[in-house]
Amino acid sequence: MRGLFKWSSKWWPGVIPLVVCWAIAAWTSTEPLEIDLAQRSAAALKGTILDKRRISVEGRDVTLAADAFSEDGRQSAVASVEAVPGVRLVNDETRLVPEAKPFVWSAERDVVRVTLSGSSPLPASKGRLMEAARASLGGVEVVDRTNLARGAPPRFDNAALLLLDQIGKLKDGKITLSDTTVSLSGMARELGGREAIAAALKNLPEGFSVAANEVKAPPYIFQAYKDPVAVTLTLTGNVPDNSVHAALVAAAGRKFFSEKVVDNLKTSIGAPAGFANAVVPALGALSRLSTGTLVVSDREVKLSGDALYEAAASQIRAGLGKDFPQGWQFKPEISVKPAAAPVDATVCQQLFTELLGKARIRFESGKADIVADSAGLLDRLIETALRCPAANIEIAGHTDTDGDEAANQALSERRAQAVADYLVEAGLPANRFSAVGYGSTQPIAANETDQGKAQNRRIDFVVK
Amino acid sequence: MAYLTTFYWGWLLASVLLGFGMGWISVVQHGEGISRKWRWALSALVAALVAAALARVVPGRFGYWLDLGLIMFALYLCGCAVGSWLRDWVVSRSAPPA
Numbered sequence: 001m002r003g004l005f006k007w008s009s010k011w012w013p014g015v016i017p018l019v020v021c022w023a024i025a026a027w028t029s030t031e032p033l034e035i036d037l038a039q040r041s042a043a044a045l046k047g048t049i050l051d052k053r054r055i056s057v058e059g060r061d062v063t064l065a066a067d068a069f070s071e072d073g074r075q076s077a078v079a080s081v082e083a084v085p086g087v088r089l090v091n092d093e094t095r096l097v098p099e100a101k102p103f104v105w106s107a108e109r110d111v112v113r114v115t116l117s118g119s120s121p122l123p124a125s126k127g128r129l130m131e132a133a134r135a136s137l138g139g140v141e142v143v144d145r146t147n148l149a150r151g152a153p154p155r156f157d158n159a160a161l162l163l164l165d166q167i168g169k170l171k172d173g174k175i176t177l178s179d180t181t182v183s184l185s186g187m188a189r190e191l192g193g194r195e196a197i198a199a200a201l202k203n204l205p206e207g208f209s210v211a212a213n214e215v216k217a218p219p220y221i222f223q224a225y226k227d228p229v230a231v232t233l234t235l236t237g238n239v240p241d242n243s244v245h246a247a248l249v250a251a252a253g254r255k256f257f258s259e260k261v262v263d264n265l266k267t268s269i270g271a272p273a274g275f276a277n278a279v280v281p282a283l284g285a286l287s288r289l290s291t292g293t294l295v296v297s298d299r300e301v302k303l304s305g306d307a308l309y310e311a312a313a314s315q316i317r318a319g320l321g322k323d324f325p326q327g328w329q330f331k332p333e334i335s336v337k338p339a340a341a342p343v344d345a346t347v348c349q350q351l352f353t354e355l356l357g358k359a360r361i362r363f364e365s366g367k368a369d370i371v372a373d374s375a376g377l378l379d380r381l382i383e384t385a386l387r388c389p390a391a392n393i394e395i396a397g398h399t400d401t402d403g404d405e406a407a408n409q410a411l412s413e414r415r416a417q418a419v420a421d422y423l424v425e426a427g428l429p430a431n432r433f434s435a436v437g438y439g440s441t442q443p444i445a446a447n448e449t450d451q452g453k454a455q456n457r458r459i460d461f462v463v464k
Numbered sequence: 465m466a467y468l469t470t471f472y473w474g475w476l477l478a479s480v481l482l483g484f485g486m487g488w489i490s491v492v493q494h495g496e497g498i499s500r501k502w503r504w505a506l507s508a509l510v511a512a513l514v515a516a517a518l519a520r521v522v523p524g525r526f527g528y529w530l531d532l533g534l535i536m537f538a539l540y541l542c543g544c545a546v547g548s549w550l551r552d553w554v555v556s557r558s559a560p561p562a
Contacts, residue, residue, distance in 0.1 A: 007490045007548040009497025011541070014486030018479060018540050025475040025536070026529045033471065033528070059528030086467035088527060089520055 030059065037062060037086055044080040048073060051097060051123055051148050055081075060088035067097040069122060069150060100149035105160055106176040107133070107167045109186065113141040114167060118176075121152035125160075132161050136168045153180045155205035166200055169193040173215060181211040188217050191238060191268040217270050222279055222296040224252070224286055226259065226305070233259040233286075237296070240271035251280050254373040255287035257359030272299045274325030281323035282330075285316045287376035290337045304333035308383040311427045312336075340387055345463045348388035352461035355380050361419060361459045368414035370422060378419075381461065382426045394434050394462040395420050400453035401440045413437025419459050434464075468535065479536040483543020490544070491551040510537070 034057040041055050041062050050066040050073070057063075064081050068074035074094050082090045105118040114137055120126035126146055133142045153159075156177075163175045163182065170193070173186010182204065188194040194217040201210050222237040233256045239245040245265055252261045275296075282301050286294045292305020303320065307313035313334045321330035343351070361378065362371045370378070385393060397416030399408040416435035424430045445452035469476060498506075513534060516522055522530050 003552055004545060004548060010490035010493050011486050011544045012498055014482055018482055021478055022533045022536050026532055029472055030525055058524035061524050
């Protein structure tokens with residue numbers, strides 16, 4: 001031992017090459033060591049949920065900066081890095097992510113994109129919501145502006161996923177989840193969307209509630225366009241159900257005797273109350289126009305076009321609104337078609353015959369009350385009568401052979417008179433018309449069949 | 465420590481061999497060693513560096529270099545001790561009995 005002590009005084013020269021070795025070792029090993037430790041530290045943190053994680057290594061000292069989502073998570077992250085072999089010290093720069101109070105998450109949809117903002121509880125749920133948004137919105141740009149925060153209510157993910165499903169049903173609008181209360185605003189993409197959203201909100205996870213649902217439905221639109229060139233009536237837009245659909249198409253067929261009805265209607269829920277009761281008279285008014293458009297938007301009825309003569313225009317302007325159910329508005333934009341060129345009596349007769357060959361003036365069964373469906377035909381007859389102001393016209397009423405002959409005679413007279421009165425009311429001079437009833441004495445078809453009888457029940461206009 | 469050993473066994477082995485060589489030579493070397501005073505001063509310096517390394521007061525890369533240096537130095541000393549002792553054993557065995 002004493003020898004060892006003596007010899008050790010002569011060991012110092014070896015320190016010089018040792019220092020050289022040390023310098024070379026330090027020079028060459030530092031960077032690879034740091035890289036290796038950084039990789040090992042990152043691997044040790046693989047299972048720990050952290051945000052904004054940054055690992056920097058100097059020598060064997062690791063600086064760990066990260067946002068943790070719980071105190072336990074934060075401590076275990078630091079402990080994991082400390083346990084990495086070779087790490088000397090951990091400079092702990094971790095912190096907890098801020099707590100959001102209230103915890104607000106929102107999804108806003110505008111024309112081009114959906115923006116998610118507010119807070120998300122974990123990176124995983126942030127990613128899941130983003131993915132769900134992309135999947136449910138198919139092709140719409142999704143922008144994620146959410147920050148991570150603590151304080152999310154339990155079952156937040158499920159609630160947010162359900163709400164993201166709803167954003168797909170909006171054309172524009174915003175859905176906000178504040179703690180456990182949901183508020184919605186905006187416009188539904190389709191008719192019925194508002195109802196679908198309200199139904200889906202019933203499935204919100206336990207504990208969540210709807211504070212305000214101000215989603216509006218898009219306007220319920222029904223349109224009819226009378227095209228005088230193509231001789232068509234085109235119906236587009238929505239009807240509440242199949243029975244109303246059939247009733248409207250049937251009414252259009254009765255009122256528009258010469259036009260072909262093009263039916264492009266589709267069935268949608270969300271119609272305003274009294275829809276059919278407003279649309280049927282509005283179609284009647286449209287049938288009186290030479291060309292025109294009917295637009296029903298929610299409870300507003302807009303009718304624009306040309307009436308055949310001045311009195312018809314005033315009648316439509318003043319009369320239609322009265323037929324509507326309560327709460328409905330009528331906005332007429334009726335002008336009068338320029339008067340057609342006068343014609344002589346023979347042409348007038350031809351025009352009358354042509355018109356009455358296409359349709360007949362219809363009355364209530366057994367009565368002399370003209371049904372509203374005939375208004376369009378009568379307007380055209382009046383327009384024709386106005387073109388030959390010099391001609392006197394006999395309005396001839398005819399019946400079939402059913403029932404008592406005397407009663408038929410009286411009915412035919414009353415019906416002819418009713419038509420004459422209608423014409424006078426429209427502004428034509430009363431002295432041009434003579435109402436004559438012929439009962440069943442002048443049939444134009446056999447009275448054995450229903451079809452023949454229907455042909456015999458008629459009003460003829462005879463120019464004298 | 466175990467990690468460093470596996471990571472840089474080459475450098476550490478070099479330190480041991482260097483020490484072994486120095487120890488081997490020192491037994492038969494003539495001339496003066498370092499003085500007692502210097503020996504104490506150097507021992508105190510090494511003790512201070514070891515204390516600093518154990519207390520981890522030197523930060524970052526310097527801390528690592530200090531650790532590395534001390535480990536290499538410790539192994540060098542071990543190498544010296546083994547070398548000196550072996551050389552002494554060889555010399556005393558081959559020397560003619562007095």
